[in-house]
Amino acid sequence: MFDLKYVKRKRLEIGYSLKDMADLLDIKNASTYYKYENGSYSFKAEMLPKLANALDCDIENFFKEKLSKIEIMEKKSCFKQEVKK
Template identity: 55%
Template sequence: MKTLQLEYIKRRRQTLGISLQEMAEWLGFKNASTYLKYEAGTYAFKAEQLPGLAGILNCEINDFFAQKVAKTAI
């Protein structure tokens, strides 16, 4: 199962110098604190929001995900 990597989204936004308020406006959220709840994992991004998020962050949707790999004993 793939897991959305919220830390990647946050780092990418910060690297590009995009504020929480700008993200909120571009994604159609009421304010920066609402967007922050998505980035922090309080709310879950919906699938239809991911293309817009990728466009803003200039990356691929697949960049948001990491494959969960089970650890095995040696």
């Protein structure tokens, strides 16, 4: 799943405006870029390298890992066992 919150957080950390991002990604204006960032439009695969470059991160950072409750419980259990050793 694409992590739009990460994209916005990185943009704000760097200090880019919506217009800055639109210019960096060759999007016609800030309001159109905003539609990508808020999820109205989906970022296209060919946009991801430019987006990663603009935000100084790796493309993988845009995708958050979705774990099931069972996987989370298994990871917690493994961690507790490692701590006890």
